[in-house]
Amino acid sequence: MPRRTPAEPEPAPDAEPDAAARIREAALELFATRGFHGTGIRQLAERAGLSSATLYHYMGTKEDLLVALMTGGLDRLIALAEAVEAEEPDPLRRLAALVRLHVREHAERPRETRVVDDQIGVLDGAARDAVVALRDRYEDVWRRALDPLVGDPRVALADAAAAALARRALLEMCTGVAHWYRADGALRLEALGEAHAAMALRLVGATSPR
Amino acid sequence: MPRRTPAEPEPAPDAEPDAAARIREAALELFATRGFHGTGIRQLAERAGLSSATLYHYMGTKEDLLVALMTGGLDRLIALAEAVEAEEPDPLRRLAALVRLHVREHAERPRETRVVDDQIGVLDGAARDAVVALRDRYEDVWRRALDPLVGDPRVALADAAAAALARRALLEMCTGVAHWYRADGALRLEALGEAHAAMALRLVGATSPR
């Protein structure tokens, strides 16, 4: 039986997760695979081990639950990206670090990222605006890495349009990792990130490997 | 007023499209924006200018309609890709041509490609198998362009794993065009394809522009 420090406020790592966490887990799994509209309240409840009525003790509407998952995922991504930005002043090296980060997150947490990337269309009004604003804030970090590279002799980005094109291409290419990467495959996670960083640098025309 | 050749069998370009075409158009628009489960039969009927009952005179089930859209889109893509393959023997030039083709199709027909790319998850059983088989057949064309490039001194693809990684990266990057490209933007379609071909060649490490 596991010993627990009396002063330990966090739950034991092997403890049964509480209802809120189970709901989150179920929604992540089902929204990512079946989609928001393809997932029913009762299906969600069964997966979480609760009745559909109990679900509503923890969440607002089904849409509120989706928005919470999306904002949570994007908040995490933004925090990580802004941390990279803060500690890597050189735009080219920062770009490579952002690629590694984006690839790692999409490979390790495909459900979170797929919900964010694929289910924005089901939102509208203020909820959609809020999520889109977060996504824009994340992409702004990429902009602040790519835009200063325009005219940099180390790369081949002729103008702002080329930088915008490269930004979209890189984001889509790295986001796509969530569509096909399987953790049980032969490719290790770190190698995946390095390979994508190398492809990204070549894509923007970087000559030296460094 | 446009003159029409009397022997012309195709419908006049400005004629009212028939019901089947209107259904197809409505389904394309709604499935691409709202998703399959987010689109109701009545919504579909209203968009097509019909009653929901009349819909069933033309289609089988709602799922049959989706499968028809998907197979139609994939058949077109496969035919175009195999035509490129037939007339371009050099793998590197063929890869560039495939990139141009994929980008053009995703920019010009974002609804078709988005339905194919995003809605596979709602299918299961035989229908899913059939669509996945078509998608695999399309990607096989890409495999047959990239795999022979392994070890080719013109590019930097060390082994089969690198080729597979590049294939996925390129497909995702070019597919993503359907997510953001707008025909009314400043970027012309041909320039878009050329830019992506250039990025693709750099991504695989091609040195010469030719």
Add this chain to the structure above:
DNA sequence: TCTAGGCTGTCGATCGATCGATCGACCACG
């Protein structure tokens, strides 16, 4: 220490709305 009262969490039952799909009737046209 005992107990009354109020939270917290859970559920079965059920609400009105909408879902995908079907039916028989009707209409225009050949």
Add this chain to the structure above:
DNA sequence: CGTGGTCGATCGATCGATCGACAGCCTAGA
């Protein structure tokens, strides 16, 4: 007078969401 196309009405099922009931537990006051 049959056939292809269209529709209103309606089917049973399922949808998202709500309700009242109640069990367990914590705490305050006797």
